[in-house]
Amino acid sequence: MKATINKKGHFSAAHRLYNNHWDYQKNIEIFGKCAYLNYHGHNYEYITSITGEIDIETGFVFSLQKLKNILHEEIEELFDHKNINLDIKEFYSINPTMENIVIFMWNKINQRISSYLDLKITLYETKNNFVEYDGKS
Amino acid sequence: MKATINKKGHFSAAHRLYNNHWDYQKNIEIFGKCAYLNYHGHNYEYITSITGEIDIETGFVFSLQKLKNILHEEIEELFDHKNINLDIKEFYSINPTMENIVIFMWNKINQRISSYLDLKITLYETKNNFVEYDGKS
Amino acid sequence: MKATINKKGHFSAAHRLYNNHWDYQKNIEIFGKCAYLNYHGHNYEYITSITGEIDIETGFVFSLQKLKNILHEEIEELFDHKNINLDIKEFYSINPTMENIVIFMWNKINQRISSYLDLKITLYETKNNFVEYDGKS
Amino acid sequence: MKATINKKGHFSAAHRLYNNHWDYQKNIEIFGKCAYLNYHGHNYEYITSITGEIDIETGFVFSLQKLKNILHEEIEELFDHKNINLDIKEFYSINPTMENIVIFMWNKINQRISSYLDLKITLYETKNNFVEYDGKS
Amino acid sequence: MKATINKKGHFSAAHRLYNNHWDYQKNIEIFGKCAYLNYHGHNYEYITSITGEIDIETGFVFSLQKLKNILHEEIEELFDHKNINLDIKEFYSINPTMENIVIFMWNKINQRISSYLDLKITLYETKNNFVEYDGKS
Amino acid sequence: MKATINKKGHFSAAHRLYNNHWDYQKNIEIFGKCAYLNYHGHNYEYITSITGEIDIETGFVFSLQKLKNILHEEIEELFDHKNINLDIKEFYSINPTMENIVIFMWNKINQRISSYLDLKITLYETKNNFVEYDGKS
Numbered sequence: 001m002k003a004t005i006n007k008k009g010h011f012s013a014a015h016r017l018y019n020n021h022w023d024y025q026k027n028i029e030i031f032g033k034c035a036y037l038n039y040h041g042h043n044y045e046y047i048t049s050i051t052g053e054i055d056i057e058t059g060f061v062f063s064l065q066k067l068k069n070i071l072h073e074e075i076e077e078l079f080d081h082k083n084i085n086l087d088i089k090e091f092y093s094i095n096p097t098m099e100n101i102v103i104f105m106w107n108k109i110n111q112r113i114s115s116y117l118d119l120k121i122t123l124y125e126t127k128n129n130f131v132e133y134d135g136k137s
Numbered sequence: 138m139k140a141t142i143n144k145k146g147h148f149s150a151a152h153r154l155y156n157n158h159w160d161y162q163k164n165i166e167i168f169g170k171c172a173y174l175n176y177h178g179h180n181y182e183y184i185t186s187i188t189g190e191i192d193i194e195t196g197f198v199f200s201l202q203k204l205k206n207i208l209h210e211e212i213e214e215l216f217d218h219k220n221i222n223l224d225i226k227e228f229y230s231i232n233p234t235m236e237n238i239v240i241f242m243w244n245k246i247n248q249r250i251s252s253y254l255d256l257k258i259t260l261y262e263t264k265n266n267f268v269e270y271d272g273k274s
Numbered sequence: 275m276k277a278t279i280n281k282k283g284h285f286s287a288a289h290r291l292y293n294n295h296w297d298y299q300k301n302i303e304i305f306g307k308c309a310y311l312n313y314h315g316h317n318y319e320y321i322t323s324i325t326g327e328i329d330i331e332t333g334f335v336f337s338l339q340k341l342k343n344i345l346h347e348e349i350e351e352l353f354d355h356k357n358i359n360l361d362i363k364e365f366y367s368i369n370p371t372m373e374n375i376v377i378f379m380w381n382k383i384n385q386r387i388s389s390y391l392d393l394k395i396t397l398y399e400t401k402n403n404f405v406e407y408d409g410k411s
Numbered sequence: 412m413k414a415t416i417n418k419k420g421h422f423s424a425a426h427r428l429y430n431n432h433w434d435y436q437k438n439i440e441i442f443g444k445c446a447y448l449n450y451h452g453h454n455y456e457y458i459t460s461i462t463g464e465i466d467i468e469t470g471f472v473f474s475l476q477k478l479k480n481i482l483h484e485e486i487e488e489l490f491d492h493k494n495i496n497l498d499i500k501e502f503y504s505i506n507p508t509m510e511n512i513v514i515f516m517w518n519k520i521n522q523r524i525s526s527y528l529d530l531k532i533t534l535y536e537t538k539n540n541f542v543e544y545d546g547k548s
Numbered sequence: 549m550k551a552t553i554n555k556k557g558h559f560s561a562a563h564r565l566y567n568n569h570w571d572y573q574k575n576i577e578i579f580g581k582c583a584y585l586n587y588h589g590h591n592y593e594y595i596t597s598i599t600g601e602i603d604i605e606t607g608f609v610f611s612l613q614k615l616k617n618i619l620h621e622e623i624e625e626l627f628d629h630k631n632i633n634l635d636i637k638e639f640y641s642i643n644p645t646m647e648n649i650v651i652f653m654w655n656k657i658n659q660r661i662s663s664y665l666d667l668k669i670t671l672y673e674t675k676n677n678f679v680e681y682d683g684k685s
Numbered sequence: 686m687k688a689t690i691n692k693k694g695h696f697s698a699a700h701r702l703y704n705n706h707w708d709y710q711k712n713i714e715i716f717g718k719c720a721y722l723n724y725h726g727h728n729y730e731y732i733t734s735i736t737g738e739i740d741i742e743t744g745f746v747f748s749l750q751k752l753k754n755i756l757h758e759e760i761e762e763l764f765d766h767k768n769i770n771l772d773i774k775e776f777y778s779i780n781p782t783m784e785n786i787v788i789f790m791w792n793k794i795n796q797r798i799s800s801y802l803d804l805k806i807t808l809y810e811t812k813n814n815f816v817e818y819d820g821k822s
Binding site: 001002003004005006007008009049054057058059060061063064065 | 428432441442508510513514541544547548
């Protein structure tokens with residue numbers, strides 16, 4: 001039988017939205033206050049959802065302790081108390097919208113788990129705005 | 138690549154549940170306290186979920202600023218601080234259960250977005266009771 | 275030793291803000307959308323806080339089971355799924371602002387507990403707007 | 412038209428994670444603090460999600476009042492203020508992980524609703540760890 | 549200038565309410581389901597509030613990093629994934645009501661901070677039931 | 686009769702903790718990850734609490750609509766989507782700890798309300814860390 005286990009995590013980071021091919025005026029028009037020069041920031045929260053068979057011996061789809069370690073190594077060390085535009089090289093040229101961040105996180109975590117498992121990541125930028133990505137299309 | 142962006146909104150409204158073809162006694166039996174004559178109300182919360190391709194230039198599935206404007210025009214102006222039974226003509230004859238309200242909201246929002254996008258609405262009547270509708274069946 | 279025990283409760287009700295001595299125009303000017311004629315509503319939440327000595331035999335300041343019964347009788351039966359302006363006679367002439375509601379609730383509950391105990395009520399009209407009253411001034 | 416209605420519930424229970432075929436050392440290695448001998452506990456929260464056609468007369472997929480009664484009889488009477496390992500005979504030999512508990516709950520609730528309805532249960536062990544099961548694989 | 553800094557923490561534990569001088573029947577009458585023999589449990593959350601002068605060099609009333617370490621040593625190591633009645637000797641004879649637990653926690657933390665600082669602890673047994681203690685009476 | 690009305694607000698901002706009189710090594714030692722060079726950020730939430738007499742004509746301690754406008758002008762325009770260290774001149778030389786930010790906010794809001802009213806501000810840097818200031822000592 002298959003079930004989906006979910007674990008919430010969080011990190012605090014700075015970012016700004018910006019398309020380097022546009023001038024400042026165009027960026028403000030499209031991204032509003034999110035394009036301000038000196039960065040702003042968020043308490044990001046994210047949910048890692050893993051779907052797979054329940055192991056008979058442990059009763060687990062995936063050990064939450066192992067998952068905690070993976071998330072610490074792949075996500076929190078990279079993102080927590082960082083500036084996403086300046087500190088993570090993949091975002092030097094990619095705009096750190098929540099859509100682009102969630103795909104980056106999905107790729108980081110997906111390479112650490114078995115291909116028999118389905119992965120979905122949900123990323124909250126604020127309590128009211130969030131994004132989901134499951135690598136399926 | 139496709140992702141799903143989500144935005145929470147809210148409105149405060151009064152309503153009562155009532156089937157005009159039944160007498161008061163039958164309405165109380167089926168709807169309990171929700172059928173009381175003088176209306177009660179809720180702080181409704183709703184999540185608008187839009188699934189689609191991520192635009193390369195913006196990094197957005199859909200601009201949250203544009204979505205905010207659509208939700209203001211289509212939902213909040215109609216529902217906020219209103220009596221759903223008395224102030225919204227579609228509910229003169231339709232019982233404003235959360236199921237019927239969410240379908241009405243889905244139709245209002247869906248006509249404002251591209252047909253390439255998938256829409257789901259989640260409507261919370263209270264913290265404990267909520268409904269989802271995605272227009273698929 | 276004294277401690278403060280707290281219990282959350284909730285009710286859903288309709289209301290409108292209105293001063294009967296003013297015309298509609300003046301009411302809209304002062305109360306905005308809250309003065310609309312057909313009522314709106316909220317999921318009210320409230321916290322009952324009781325401060326007193328801890329009883330040695332039970333380890334309780336006040337039995338939460340007894341408090342639950344008092345709140346059911348004094349608050350929920352009166353307010354839940356009601357229209358505050360129309361269904362509660364004290365609000366025929368008093369404007370049901372959260373300030374006036376919380377004082378009414380405080381008086382209802384305070385008459386049911388010992389005078390050796392201090393009472394405070396916190397009432398949430400929405401997640402963002404709330405009021406506190408402790409009967410002290 | 413189909414929609415999904417959801418209702419949250421909760422119970423407080425004690426449990427420990429343990430595989431009877433392993434010694435204590437192995438259990439601690441796999442389950443960490445969750446294997447401690449004297450049990451620990453949680454405020455479990457769960458969401459019951461039912462998908463089906465909306466009834467034209469009531470505007471309901473499923474009466475939330477009826478669902479409340481089913482959940483009281485099938486879940487809360489069994490789990491609330493209990494020790495899952497000691498008080499529920501099915502867990503004498505099954506490890507009460509959140510995965511195994513959610514499947515047990517799904518079976519209890521599914522036998523009480525029509526086969527035309529789809530059921531999903533989401534079970535929160537803490538705010539950060541939760542599991543979903545829909546009986547589909 | 550004085551301010552109050554607050555830090556939330558949490559632990560999961562089992563307990564039961566019981567007065568050893570009473571028989572089982574009397575305990576059930578007073579404590580209801582909380583007196584059941586095999587224990588139940590909670591995800592306890594607590595807020596540590598420290599009031600004092602703001603240090604000019606750091607801008608801190610108290611370092612949250614130091615506070616985190618104190619809470620880990622004094623509270624989480626003792627309570628997390630434990631049975632309060634069986635694993636903490638002070639509760640062999642004291643009934644682990646939230647009132648008695650919060651006073652015990654306050655004493656543990658208060659001995660680790662300067663006497664120039666005021667301490668208050670708020671302990672949540674569930675989302676709806678919580679207790680506050682400030683050592684002042 | 687006096688009551689306390691409370692309104693929640695929020696802003697997203699970047700900051701870093703830093704004492705300009707110390708070298709980087711000392712700053713990291715005292716402030717940990719909060720001292721990283723490129724800034725991080727938070728979804729700050731704050732509660733404005735105003736205590737005063739209830740006006741008989743309106744039933745208000747203070748109009749929440751007026752308060753909303755004050756908070757927009759004094760707080761959100763200054764802080765939202767800004768870098769506190771770089772964009773707010775008072776923090777060029779003051780370390781933007783939550784203690785120092787809350788006092789700055791209190792002064793901004795207090796100058797806009799009557800001296801007959803008592804003001805308290807609660808500022809959340811994250812869900813787990815928050816500070817309170819009431820101007821009283």
